[in-house]
Amino acid sequence: MFTYITRRVTGTIPVIILISLLVFMLVQSAPGDPADLLLSDEATEQDVAEARARWGLDQPVWVQYWKFFTAAIQGDLGTSFRYADPVLSMILDRLPATIELSAFSILIAVVFGVPLGVWAGARPNSWADNFGSLFGFFGISMPNFWFGIMLILLLSGVLNLLPSSGRDTYGIASDPITGFYLLDSILHRNWKALWDGLAHIIMPAIALGTNMMGILMRVTRSSVLEVMHEDYITTARAKGVNERNVLWRHAVRNAMIPIITVVGLELGTLLSGSIIVETVFSWPGSGQLLISAITARDYPLITGTVLTYTMIFVVINLVIDVLYAVIDPRIRFDK
Amino acid sequence: MRQESIDLMGVLLSVRDLQTSFFTSDGEIRAVDGVTFDIDEGATVGLVGESGCGKSVTALSIMRLLSRGTGRVVGGEILYRGENLAEYSEAGMRRIRGNEISMIFQEPMTSLNPVFTIGEQIGEAVRLHQGVSAREARNRAVEMLRLVKIAEPEKRIKDYPHQLSGGMRQRVMIAIALSCNPRLLMADEPTTALDVTIQAQILDLIGELQERLGMAVLLITHDLGVVAQQADDVAVMYAGRIVERAKPEIIFSRPMHPYTVGLMNSVPGATGKRRRLEAIPGIVPSPLDWPSGCRFRTRCTRADDACAHSPPELVEVEPGHWVSCLKVSAADAPVLAVEA
Ligand SMILES: Nc1ncnc2c1ncn2[C@@H]1O[C@H](COP(=O)(O)OP(=O)(O)OP(=O)(O)O)[C@@H](O)[C@H]1O
Numbered sequence: 001m002f003t004y005i006t007r008r009v010t011g012t013i014p015v016i017i018l019i020s021l022l023v024f025m026l027v028q029s030a031p032g033d034p035a036d037l038l039l040s041d042e043a044t045e046q047d048v049a050e051a052r053a054r055w056g057l058d059q060p061v062w063v064q065y066w067k068f069f070t071a072a073i074q075g076d077l078g079t080s081f082r083y084a085d086p087v088l089s090m091i092l093d094r095l096p097a098t099i100e101l102s103a104f105s106i107l108i109a110v111v112f113g114v115p116l117g118v119w120a121g122a123r124p125n126s127w128a129d130n131f132g133s134l135f136g137f138f139g140i141s142m143p144n145f146w147f148g149i150m151l152i153l154l155l156s157g158v159l160n161l162l163p164s165s166g167r168d169t170y171g172i173a174s175d176p177i178t179g180f181y182l183l184d185s186i187l188h189r190n191w192k193a194l195w196d197g198l199a200h201i202i203m204p205a206i207a208l209g210t211n212m213m214g215i216l217m218r219v220t221r222s223s224v225l226e227v228m229h230e231d232y233i234t235t236a237r238a239k240g241v242n243e244r245n246v247l248w249r250h251a252v253r254n255a256m257i258p259i260i261t262v263v264g265l266e267l268g269t270l271l272s273g274s275i276i277v278e279t280v281f282s283w284p285g286s287g288q289l290l291i292s293a294i295t296a297r298d299y300p301l302i303t304g305t306v307l308t309y310t311m312i313f314v315v316i317n318l319v320i321d322v323l324y325a326v327i328d329p330r331i332r333f334d335k
Numbered sequence: 336m337r338q339e340s341i342d343l344m345g346v347l348l349s350v351r352d353l354q355t356s357f358f359t360s361d362g363e364i365r366a367v368d369g370v371t372f373d374i375d376e377g378a379t380v381g382l383v384g385e386s387g388c389g390k391s392v393t394a395l396s397i398m399r400l401l402s403r404g405t406g407r408v409v410g411g412e413i414l415y416r417g418e419n420l421a422e423y424s425e426a427g428m429r430r431i432r433g434n435e436i437s438m439i440f441q442e443p444m445t446s447l448n449p450v451f452t453i454g455e456q457i458g459e460a461v462r463l464h465q466g467v468s469a470r471e472a473r474n475r476a477v478e479m480l481r482l483v484k485i486a487e488p489e490k491r492i493k494d495y496p497h498q499l500s501g502g503m504r505q506r507v508m509i510a511i512a513l514s515c516n517p518r519l520l521m522a523d524e525p526t527t528a529l530d531v532t533i534q535a536q537i538l539d540l541i542g543e544l545q546e547r548l549g550m551a552v553l554l555i556t557h558d559l560g561v562v563a564q565q566a567d568d569v570a571v572m573y574a575g576r577i578v579e580r581a582k583p584e585i586i587f588s589r590p591m592h593p594y595t596v597g598l599m600n601s602v603p604g605a606t607g608k609r610r611r612l613e614a615i616p617g618i619v620p621s622p623l624d625w626p627s628g629c630r631f632r633t634r635c636t637r638a639d640d641a642c643a644h645s646p647p648e649l650v651e652v653e654p655g656h657w658v659s660c661l662k663v664s665a666a667d668a669p670v671l672a673v674e675a
């Protein structure tokens with residue numbers, strides 16, 4: 001297992017290099033010049049030229065990339081044009097908010113999607129199944145930003161139940177330990193802050209997680225439905241195993257294999273969805289940072305953020321592969 | 336009178352006029368339609384017939400494991416040790432399954448759960464029915480693997496099904512089935528999917544364990560050669576019905592139902608003599624629409640108009656030899672004829 005993971009990690013290095021090159025090129029080729037956008041209207045020709053020289057924009061793209069690359073492997077993602085802060089620390093400040101929101105969305109998606117799918121798959125064509133299918137269809141077909149806006153309109157606007165933006169109410173949060181508000185509040189036993197954090201996260205998390213929940217519920221349903229026709233399910237019944245254990249012990253474990261694949265694939269969609277949802281809910285995460293960096297043509301910040309997202313994808317894929325091996329003995333590695 | 340009650344006591348399972356149907360969008364599939372046979376304690380009954388004649392459905396009806404929603408026993412009764420299994424609650428039935436009556440299946444490659452170890456799968460039944468600890472269940476699993484002659488059982492219990500060959504997996508299935516000392520083992524074509532050399536080993540193993548543990552066996556097969564060696568009683572099934580029933584010596588020396596005769600001719604060497612392989616002409620009729628009267632008449636060389644009118648009864652043409660055919664009468668039975 002260890003050698004497998006090492007092999008996988010080394011295998012991802014060329015992927016990351018390639019992606020960094022691609023992002024670098026794309027960012028550079030986007031229309032709009034940062035110097036024009038970031039400097040004030042009164043800036044002279046000379047000011048602009050100075051800024052371009054300071055940012056290295058006067059050099060050939062290859063030289064720029066090489067500089068970026070050599071710095072990046074030493075852990076330096078450059079300095080933001082706009083804020084003049086190191087890109088890496090800016091991203092690291094914002095990342096916990098994004099991870100927290102995504103993790104909470106996945107939690108909602110899995111906790112509701114999987115059991116609903118199992119429930120529906122075990123009783124095909126029952127009312128439970130029909131209800132589940134409708135629910136899944138609803139989840140899949142709704143764009144998350146639209147759903148987010150609808151939630152804000154209803155729950156914040158009309159009913160005034162939940163805060164419509166941000167991560168916390170000013171002054172309530174505890175000192176950061178991990179950077180994850182919910183976790184920090186629990187560690188500080190600050191229940192008021194926990195409640196406040198939950199009130200803020202629940203709406204964006206629902207907006208972000210509903211799509212994955214719908215997909216999970218559908219995949220789980222069809223996977224369970226298929227597994228329940230396998231011979232080993234009859235064997236389990238013939239042993240005298242009760243229907244509950246036949247389903248939850250014998251069937252679900254096997255049905256998990258396609259479900260995990262889908263979770264892995266959908267995590268990518270979810271993460272990219274978070275960029276929009278963060279903007280809708282003014283969630284102070286790295287997605288919001290990326291959007292503002294793009295508007296300002298803040299090249300180093302764009303490249304750094306996209307590269308960070310790439311790394312997260314790579315790590316997720318690795319975790320998924322390891323999970324496969326845990327669930328399915330047929331794919332266990334060293335033996 | 337006295338004789339009869341003793342006979343009844345020896346009967347472990349009695350299937351009486353069993354009728355099982357599947358209700359599908361195409362209509363009612365009468366997969367089993369009037370099957371009657373008894374299995375004595377410790378005896379082996381061979382159930383023989385072509386593919387699709389209802390052998391598996393008969394076994395699944397006994398276990399009450401028909402696919403829910405579509406499959407249902409619509410008539411007859413199944414008495415296990417004198418008690419009607421239809422009257423058992425679902426929980427009561429679960430105490431029978433894997434404990435009193437167990438079953439092994441045709442496809443060893445897919446009958447074991449791929450995500451659990453062999454040890455877990457054998458131990459599960461033991462823990463369920465005997466309420467023992469995980470440790471005792473593990474020991475029992477090792478013991479069972481040794482019983483089915485798998486080398487290094489302590490190591491093997493940690494294996495997953497994909498690490499074993501087909502023959503080994505079928506041995507594991509047997510180990511699971513016998514782990515709680517059942518009184519009846521139903522083996523549904525246990526060797527059909529295996530190599531010829533392995534087939535004999537598995538059958539020998541079942542025979543040997545039966546002698547050792549004293550259980551009864553319902554051996555389902557379409558291979559007459561298999562029942563010739565192992566069965567105390569043979570029932571030949573065609574299109575959801577039993578067409579002939581007798582001891583193997585009788586059936587093999589003087590088959591009477593035209594279908595049985597055809598079946599024998601299609602198996603080289605089953606009758607002891609080498610014959611030209613002679614498949615029965617025609618195809619099995621659809622269970623959605625059985626022929627009227629005798630169901631074999633569409634493929635039978637001896638059939639005439641009378642055969643289409645009413646289904647023939649299963650009659651005892653000589654002691655212990657039952658045949659369901661209008662064209663066969665007691666006069667055809669040489670022994671009976673001589674005695675009469
Ligand atoms: N779940 C089901 N739904 C509908 N029809 C079924 C179902 N199971 C079995 N049948 C039908 O019942 C009939 C008997 O099937 P069965 O499996 O008992 O045959 P078999 O004698 O065991 O054959 P084989 O030698 O191929 O195993 C077949 O015609 C089949 O189409």
Ligand SMILES: [Mg+2]
Binds near residue numbers: 523
């Ligand atoms: Mg069958």
